[in-house]
Amino acid sequence: MARLLILLALLLALPQAALAQGRDPILVPEVSQHEVLVRQGFTGTQLLLYGAILDPDGRRARADYDIVVILRGPSQALRLREKQRIAGIWINADNSAFRSVPSFFSLASSNPIHEIVDARTAAIYEFGLEYMQLSPSGSIDPEAHARFTDGLVDLRSREGLFQQDEAGVTISEDVLYQAHIDLPANVQVGRYVAETFAVRGGRVIASATAEVQVRKEGFDLVVAEQAEDNSFAYGLLAVALSVMMGWLAGRIFALV
Numbered sequence: 001m002a003r004l005l006i007l008l009a010l011l012l013a014l015p016q017a018a019l020a021q022g023r024d025p026i027l028v029p030e031v032s033q034h035e036v037l038v039r040q041g042f043t044g045t046q047l048l049l050y051g052a053i054l055d056p057d058g059r060r061a062r063a064d065y066d067i068v069v070i071l072r073g074p075s076q077a078l079r080l081r082e083k084q085r086i087a088g089i090w091i092n093a094d095n096s097a098f099r100s101v102p103s104f105f106s107l108a109s110s111n112p113i114h115e116i117v118d119a120r121t122a123a124i125y126e127f128g129l130e131y132m133q134l135s136p137s138g139s140i141d142p143e144a145h146a147r148f149t150d151g152l153v154d155l156r157s158r159e160g161l162f163q164q165d166e167a168g169v170t171i172s173e174d175v176l177y178q179a180h181i182d183l184p185a186n187v188q189v190g191r192y193v194a195e196t197f198a199v200r201g202g203r204v205i206a207s208a209t210a211e212v213q214v215r216k217e218g219f220d221l222v223v224a225e226q227a228e229d230n231s232f233a234y235g236l237l238a239v240a241l242s243v244m245m246g247w248l249a250g251r252i253f254a255l256v
Contacts, residue, residue, distance in 0.1 A: 024056065024205050024206045025053050025054060025055055025056060025065065025198055025205060025206045026053070026054045026055075026056070026206070027051060027052075027053055027196055027198055027206050027207065027208035028051050028052045028053075028054070028208070029049070029050075029051040029194065029196045029208045029209070029210045030049075030050055030051050030210060031047060031048070031049055031050075031194055031210045031211075031212055032047055032048035032049075032050070033045070033047055033212065034210075034211065034212055034213065035212070035213045035214075035215070036183060036187075036212060036213070036214045036215075037215065037216075037217045038187070038189060038214060038215065038216045038217065039216075039217050042185055043185050044160075044182060044183055044184045044185045044187075045182075045183050046180055046181070046182050046183070047071070047180070047181045047182075047183060047194075047212065048178060048179075048180055049069050049071065049108075049178065049179045049180075049181060049194050049196070049210075050176070050177065050178035050179070051176075051177060051178075051196060051208075052175050052176050052177070053065055053067070053175060053177065053198050053206070054175065064200055064201075065171075065174075065198050065199070065200050066109065066110045066111050066116045066198070066199040066200070067109065067110045067169045067171060067177045067179075067196065067197070067198060067199070068107065068108075068109045068110075068113075068116065068125075068127055068169070068196070068197040068199060069107070069108045069109070069168075069169055069177075069179045069181075069194065069195070069196050069197075070105070070106070070107050070126070070127075070194070070195045070197075071104065071105075071106045071181050071192055071193070071194045071195075071212070072102050072104065072105055072192065072193050072195070073102050073103040073104030073105070073161075073187065073188055073190065073192050073214075074102070074103050074188055074190035074191060074192075075100040075101060075102050075103070076100070076101055076103055076188075077097070077098065077099055077100065077101070077137070078097070078098045078101045078152070079095060079096070079097045079098075080095060080096050080097075080098070080148050080151060080152055081093075081094075081095040082094045082095060082096075082147075082148070082151070094144065096136055096140055096144065096145065096148040097136065097137035097138065098134050098135065098136060098137060098152070099135050099136070099137045100134075100135060101134055101152070102132070103161065103187070103188040103190070104161050104162075104183070104187055104188065104192065105129070105132060105156075105161070105162050105163070106162075106163040106164070106165075106181045106182075107127065107128060107129070107163070107164045107165070107166075107168075108164075108165045108166075108168030108169050108179035108180075108181065109127070109165075109166050109167075109168065109169055110167075110169040110170070110171055110177070111166065111167075112166045112167075113127045113128050113166060116199050116202070117199060117202050117203075117204070118202060119131075121202065121203070121204065125197065125204060127197075128164055129153050129157070129162055129164050130153075132153070134149050134152065136148075159184070159186060160182070160184035160186070161184065161186070161187070163181070163182070165179075168180070168181075183214070187214055188214070189214050189215050189216055190213075190214060190215075191211060191212075191213060192211065192212040192213070192214060193209055193210075193211055193212075194209065194210045194211070194212060195207060195208075195209050196208050196209070196210075
């Protein structure tokens with residue numbers, strides 16, 4: 001918050017003529033944590049995305065600005081499989097691969113998206129889960145793609161990895177905004193980008209970004225590094241531990 005106040009003071013101190021040269025408002029975004037450490041026993045955390053919006057002349061923004069905030073995690077390729085029950089047995093049926101899926105996606109806005117922009121603008125900026133651009137890998141029937149996309153969004157939403165709160169941004173005194181976004185315990189490590197958009201009259205008139213790094217620390221970091229750098233040895237160790245634990249459990253139950 002102190003950093004935001006300093007930035008505001010500098011902006012307000014600029015000459016009015018210099019500020020008036022730009023036609024778009026000025027966004028000053030900030031994040032409560034620029035680094036999230038995932039340690040053993042990590043149960044998730046909450047990020048505060050906040051900032052200020054000023055008119056080009058240096059005065060506080062007018063009341064008709066809306067704010068949309070998106071926090072997006074690292075992208076990954078993903079294959080989704082559909083299961084069918086045949087003769088009482090669940091088996092893999094159809095499947096679909098996606099080239100790029102965000103590991104985390106959370107949107108918060110000051111008003112419902114359909115009241116802020118039209119569908120075309122929402123699709124361009126991915127304002128909402130239904131507008132996420134999840135491109136399939138290879139050719140696929142449009143109806144099947146829509147079915148798999150809906151299934152993926154539903155699955156990630158139930159895991160807490162896809163979120164949407166269309167009343168999640170509060171604007172104070174027409175200049176300061178803030179939004180709380182929950183990071184669940186199962187977040188992927190990597191670089192997260194927080195995008196802030198100022199919207200007026202159905203148009204995005206300003207945008208700004210901030211970054212958050214999520215990384216492992218301690219024993220979790222050692223395990224992750226060994227799994228990546230020495231995958232074969234890590235696999236053998238995991239199998240050996242599983243066999244040993246199974247044998248030990250059997251001996252204990254035999255004695256009881």
